[in-house]
Amino acid sequence: MARKIKIPNEHLKRFAREERKRKKDFRTKRQFYLIVCEGEKTEPNYFKGLKEDLPRGVLTYYQIDVEGTGRNTQSLVDEALRLKFAYEKENSRPIDRLWVVFDRDSFSANDFNSAIQRCRDSNPEIGCAWSNEAFELWYLLHFHFYNNGIGRADYQELIEGNLRPHLGEYYRYEKNSEEMYSLLKTYGNQEDAIRNAKRLTANFEGRQDYANNNPSTMVWKLVEELKALK
Template sequence: MGSDDLFRKRKAREGAALQRERHERAQNKRYLIVCEGTKTEPHYFRELLDDLRIHPQVVRIAPNDGGSPDRVVAHALVLYEDDAASGDAYDTVYCVFDRDRHTTFDTAVQRTKDLSAAKKPLVAITSTPCFEVWLLLHFGYTSQPFHPAGKKSVGDQVVAALKTKPGFGKYGKGQKGIYAQLKGKLDDAIDNADQLCRHCAVTGSVNPATDVGKLVLIFKKMEQ
């Protein structure tokens, strides 16, 4: 076989591979998650996505670049625009952050809405007071609000409530294996989070609240 034939066959294989890649890209949307937390939330989502066999090329969890909601949104926008400049923008960018005691929470949420309206698909996935509300909902429904008391912040109060649950007495921020520990209760948590969202919509309450169940449900529908 001549070198010209080998060259043509190699080019044909490369062309076919490129076509497959383009086809897969057309069939699969790409998502980005940017979290306020540096460990707890990224660990949880990575373990969830691994369990659902969703590849990192489909859902990327980006490193944090600042712990306040406004920094989360600003960093997410930079990553989105960098990717868009390469010609293959993320279909949706999820900004995961807590209300807690952050003064930039409301402006960060509004910023995501403004960007989305401008065709830059950033979506706020928020929890009030904190992400641990989502974990609590694995153990049953609650709409009981949380408040700071003494030296404990509002977030500390949620963590204290979580520590009363079986297997969570030594829970700590940044802990790995949380998803696996709660996997059997995931469907209950999704149902409880949906009920809480409906309660908040009817009552106007924002404490407690979490959108994490909505994001988890999106990923569950993508399960391989």
């Protein structure tokens, strides 16, 4: 029968202290992202899909929370700051990166422009993944470069036109679908979407009349940042 080795109590206590310190150090180094979306389903479903698709190990070192609010423009920024404060109070640690995601839609140019400028002027700056006119522009850029103004009513038809060759003529785009990230990954090209969105951004470089930047989307900035996490 093997002889048991007795470890002195002072060694056990030291090991326990070191383990607690290791866990504390890990929690301190872990980075926290909070992504607050205008839509309650469409945008959160996409970013949750992206989150789960990040390389193994990333979510060990980064906590990424995605919230859908039903708020827009200025009220969305207010809600994002409220959620940030509530989270930090509950967890006794700061949010390292705060992002908001919203669309131009039919909101006034002043509200839309002011919300974006408010994010830029915040300290620290709030990441702002805005789209003009709608988040679905980001989907379309996975297939083609669109350089003409797109009305909100046209997005569904264009998305269906790009996916029906793969999914059949009866495919219908569902705005709150939980499958869009997977469909875009399978049949579209995310790197093309980033390149196409950057080209659109370059068209309006230096301009701050964001409500007139159609088509345009800054979703690529958030996607690129998340994909760069190691």
